[in-house]
Amino acid sequence: MDRKKIVRLSSLLLIAAVFAPVAFAQIFTCIDASGRKITSDRPIPECLSKDQKELNPSGTVKRVVKPVMTAEEQRVADQKLKSEAEEKARIEEERRKNRALLSRYPNRAAHDKERSTALAQVDDVILAAQKRIGELADQRKGINEELEFYKKDPSKAPASLRRQIEDNEKSVAVQKRFITDQDDEKKRANVRFDEELDRLRKLWAQAAAPTATATPTSVPAKK
Incomplete structure (x- = not known):
C-alpha cells in the first residue's frame, strides 16, 4: 500500500471517529418535579422518579424510559409478573387437559x-x-x-x-x-x-x- 493510500485511509478513520458520537448521540428529555423541561445526552438523574423520553435525531419519541421503582414498587411489580405467569401457565395446563379429555x-x-x-x-x-x-x-x-x-x-x-x-x-x-x-x-x-x-x-x-x-x-x- 503506497503512502497516499495510507494517508487517505487514516483521514477517513479520523473523520469517522470524530462524527461517530454525534451520529449515535442519545437525547433524553423530561419534566422534573418543579415543572422544568430538561434535555440531556444521557438518562436524567433529576427525573429518575418520572417518565423520560428518548428521542430520535428527528425529535420523534424513540422510547419511554419508565421511572426507577422503589424496593416496594419493584416487589409489587415482580409479584404481578409472577401472578400473570402463573395464570398463563394455569390456562395452558387447562387447555392441555381439555384437549386430552376430548381425545380420550x-x-x-x-x-x-x-x-x-x-x-x-x-x-x-x-x-x-x-x-x-x-x-x-x-x-x-x-x-x-x-x-x-x-x-x-x-x-x-x-x-x-x-x-x-x-x-x-x-x-x-x-x-x-x-x-x-x-x-x-x-x-x-x-x-x-x-x-x-x-x-x-x-x-x-x-x-x-x-x-x-x-x-x-x-x-x-x-x-
Whole structure:
C-alpha cells in the first residue's frame, strides 16, 4: 500500500471517529418535579422518579424510559409478573387437559363405556369379597359343629378352636370393611365421571359449533 493510500485511509478513520458520537448521540428529555423541561445526552438523574423520553435525531419519541421503582414498587411489580405467569401457565395446563379429555372421550358413548368399565371392575372386587365372606361362613359352621362338643362348658374348648373362631371373626370384619371401602370408591368414581361429563358437554358443544368464538380447549374446568 503506497503512502497516499495510507494517508487517505487514516483521514477517513479520523473523520469517522470524530462524527461517530454525534451520529449515535442519545437525547433524553423530561419534566422534573418543579415543572422544568430538561434535555440531556444521557438518562436524567433529576427525573429518575418520572417518565423520560428518548428521542430520535428527528425529535420523534424513540422510547419511554419508565421511572426507577422503589424496593416496594419493584416487589409489587415482580409479584404481578409472577401472578400473570402463573395464570398463563394455569390456562395452558387447562387447555392441555381439555384437549386430552376430548381425545380420550370424543363422544358421550366413549365416556359412558369408560364409566361402566370402571364401575364393573369395582363390582368384581366386591363380589370377590362377598364370596370370601361366604367361604368364611361355611368355615364358621364347621367350627361351630366342633364347638357343640363343649356346649355344656365352652371353657373346656381347646385354645386352637377358640383361635379359629377369633381368626374367622376378624377375617369377616376385614372383608366387610373392604366392601364398604369399595362402595365408597364407586361413589367417588361416579362423582368424578359426573364432573367430567359436565365439562365434556361444554367441550363437545363448542367442538360441534362452527361459529363458536372460543376453542374447545379454552373451557375452564369445573371447580
